[in-house]
Amino acid sequence: MRNEMPAIGAEARRRRGAVVLRALAKRYANFAAVDGIDLELAAGEFVTLLGPSGSGKTTTLMMVAGFTPPSEGDILLEGRSVAALAPERRNIGVVFQNYALFPHMSVEQNVGFPLRMRNQPSRTIAEKVAGALRLVRLEGLGGRMPKQLSGGQQQRVAFARALVFDPDLLLMDEPLGALDKNLREQMQFELKRLHAELGVTILYVTHDQEEALTMSDRIALMNGGRIVQLGTAEDLYERPNSRFVAEFIGESNVIEGRLEDGAGFVAVGGARFPAPCQKAGDPTLMVVRPEKFSLAPPGTPGIPGVVAGLVYVGDFTRYLVDVEGGLRLIVKVQNRRTADRARDGERVALRLDPADARLLNA
Amino acid sequence: MRAVLWAFCGLLLVFLIAPILVVMVTSLNDSQYMEFPPRTWSLRWYANFFGSAQWTGPALLSVRVALVVSVCATVLGTLAAVGIVRGRFRGRQALEMFLISPMIVPIVVMALGLFFLFSAVHLLDSPVALTLGHTVVATPLVIVLVRAGLRASDPALELAARSLGANAWRTLIYVTLPAIRPSLAAAAVFAFLVSFDEVVVAIFVGGPASTTLPKRMWETIRFEIDPTLTAVSSLLTLVAVFVLVVAAVVRRPGKRGAGLTV
Numbered sequence: 001m002r003n004e005m006p007a008i009g010a011e012a013r014r015r016r017g018a019v020v021l022r023a024l025a026k027r028y029a030n031f032a033a034v035d036g037i038d039l040e041l042a043a044g045e046f047v048t049l050l051g052p053s054g055s056g057k058t059t060t061l062m063m064v065a066g067f068t069p070p071s072e073g074d075i076l077l078e079g080r081s082v083a084a085l086a087p088e089r090r091n092i093g094v095v096f097q098n099y100a101l102f103p104h105m106s107v108e109q110n111v112g113f114p115l116r117m118r119n120q121p122s123r124t125i126a127e128k129v130a131g132a133l134r135l136v137r138l139e140g141l142g143g144r145m146p147k148q149l150s151g152g153q154q155q156r157v158a159f160a161r162a163l164v165f166d167p168d169l170l171l172m173d174e175p176l177g178a179l180d181k182n183l184r185e186q187m188q189f190e191l192k193r194l195h196a197e198l199g200v201t202i203l204y205v206t207h208d209q210e211e212a213l214t215m216s217d218r219i220a221l222m223n224g225g226r227i228v229q230l231g232t233a234e235d236l237y238e239r240p241n242s243r244f245v246a247e248f249i250g251e252s253n254v255i256e257g258r259l260e261d262g263a264g265f266v267a268v269g270g271a272r273f274p275a276p277c278q279k280a281g282d283p284t285l286m287v288v289r290p291e292k293f294s295l296a297p298p299g300t301p302g303i304p305g306v307v308a309g310l311v312y313v314g315d316f317t318r319y320l321v322d323v324e325g326g327l328r329l330i331v332k333v334q335n336r337r338t339a340d341r342a343r344d345g346e347r348v349a350l351r352l353d354p355a356d357a358r359l360l361n362a
Numbered sequence: 363m364r365a366v367l368w369a370f371c372g373l374l375l376v377f378l379i380a381p382i383l384v385v386m387v388t389s390l391n392d393s394q395y396m397e398f399p400p401r402t403w404s405l406r407w408y409a410n411f412f413g414s415a416q417w418t419g420p421a422l423l424s425v426r427v428a429l430v431v432s433v434c435a436t437v438l439g440t441l442a443a444v445g446i447v448r449g450r451f452r453g454r455q456a457l458e459m460f461l462i463s464p465m466i467v468p469i470v471v472m473a474l475g476l477f478f479l480f481s482a483v484h485l486l487d488s489p490v491a492l493t494l495g496h497t498v499v500a501t502p503l504v505i506v507l508v509r510a511g512l513r514a515s516d517p518a519l520e521l522a523a524r525s526l527g528a529n530a531w532r533t534l535i536y537v538t539l540p541a542i543r544p545s546l547a548a549a550a551v552f553a554f555l556v557s558f559d560e561v562v563v564a565i566f567v568g569g570p571a572s573t574t575l576p577k578r579m580w581e582t583i584r585f586e587i588d589p590t591l592t593a594v595s596s597l598l599t600l601v602a603v604f605v606l607v608v609a610a611v612v613r614r615p616g617k618r619g620a621g622l623t624v
Contacts, residue, residue: 067521087524100522104540113536117527165527 017168017201018043024073026059033059035225041201048204050212051222057205061171065094077168093162097174099154101146107157108142114165132160152183172204188215209249221245246287253329255286269325271303274354283359290332292356295348302349307342382599389592396589407593420578424558427489431496431557436550439504447512462502473566480567487569495567496557504549511545551609555602
């Protein structure tokens with residue numbers, strides 16, 4: 001595999017493309033699309049901007065690409081500021097959601113376009129184009145027009161075109177958004193393979209948290225034009241720093257209450273939960289992921305509750321459990337042994353390891 | 363109900379086409395008078411047209427003016443449309459309204475204005491005046507057609523081109539314009555036809571030294587009754603139909619698919 005692609009590989013594998021966004025902002029007359037973000041990408045890192053629509057992730061990407069001038073802040077690529085450079089002088093590859101293939105050019109002409117713009121000799125262009133098409137497994141389709149390709153093939157052409165000129169950084173704006181679910185999963189895998197082979201730095205935008213969790217080295221979760229939490233998938237899932245993060249990433253039980261000496265965390269309705277610590281400050285929220293609970297027979301140690309509903313999902317069962325004070329919790333239990341399963345209306349005790357609960361200041 | 367609808371549509375079509383058909387049939391007359399239907403048939407009025415410098419001169423002038431107008435209006439109108447659709451500047455909408463306003467202003471008013479203007483700069487009765495005048499009339503049409511093409515083409519194409527290393531000009535030449543080639547072709551064809559058929563401006567700013575074919579026809583019907591007129595009319599119609607058919611065939615993308623949509 002490695003020596004099959006001399007055209008792109010050799011240089012790119014010398015990891016480069018460190019990126020620094022410094023206090024980057026895009027403000028309009030009456031609102032801030034991006035409200036001052038700081039973010040550093042190590043060379044070769046895969047970082048995803050994740051967030052609901054309107055959170056500023058695409059605007060951030062457009063500023064890095066050079067399509068939208070920032071109102072404040074700076075963008076450094078390999079240590080030099082590119083904020084004032086025209087997009088064509090930044091050497092950044094961009095993959096768009098709708099592919100943006102040139103409809104009047106063949107696949108080869110599309111992929112060769114960035115090389116022609118760099119006035120490379122036609123022999124070099126032909127070699128690099130062939131190498132790039134091999135890389136995305138589209139050998140033999142170079143003569144086709146974009147319209148004659150499937151969505152997945154078009155997306156591969158877009159990847160090849162964005163990679164063929166050996167960019168310092170690859171930007172991707174929801175690149176898999178237009179594909180159906182199966183194809184999307186297959187392309188996620190392909191993309192990870194390309195990233196591993198080429199070592200190019202990738203800044204990826206998506207609103208699909210599963211995509212972000214499975215693909216990225218780190219995720220910057222955005223909301224309201226700011227980065228609300230930056231970390232690995234595990235950081236964001238296991239250690240959310242706010243209610244927004246807990247509720248945006250995966251499912252969460254967000255319980256309001258307060259810490260009491262000797263009693264753990266007492267929910268507003270009176271239910272008591274074991275707490276991981278008795279720390280200073282006044283945490284008023286506790287976050288527990290549904291799979292952190294386990295079910296035990298009533299009367300055994302744990303939080304007493306009643307099963308108010310359940311959905312069998314195959315490998316696990318999703319329970320709704322009512323506890324003291326009218327609080328309804330979501331509990332996910334692996335279906336390992338039939339004996340562990342509870343029935344609707346049954347009394348149960350919820351077990352929770354205090355280390356699996358997370359306290360937050362609202 | 364269906365029958366009534368068909369009958370209505372049929373009547374409408376006859377109403378639209380009948381005048382043209384009558385002229386075409388009459389042009390095949392052998393008589394000195396414009397008889398319909400002709401009692402004897404011949405092509406003598408066509409021969410008369412092609413054999414007389416009175417007619418071929420204006421015809422050639424019309425073609426030459428229309429070709430130059432087609433080029434000028436397409437270039438100007440396309441640049442204007444790119445600015446209107448892709449530009450981001452203050453007063454963009456006002457500029458757009460201004461640029462297509464010649465379509466709303468009555469043509470006689472335009473022609474009168476052009477008459478005074480060209481008379482002031484001593485350009486009246488010249489092919490240059492006709493070309494400039496017709497360009498003014500044709501450019502708004504080009505703007506409207508190209509604007510529609512640009513609005514239908516994905517702006518991400520241009521962003522992609524920029525990110526791939528093309529500056530603004532190369533993006534325009536290699537990506538933006540080729541992507542809307544069908545609209546450009548349609549615009550050029552319509553600009554040609556607008557100039558080729560135009561009579562009001564031709565009457566106001568043209569003269570003995572610059573008589574276009576439609577102007578010659580207008581003078582003929584006013585001062586004499588010459589059946590050559592019917593032959594010319596038929597030829598004009600055929601030219602227009604021919605140009606549109608060619609345009610439709612050329613524009614057909616790939617093998618099959620969208621036909622003539624403007």
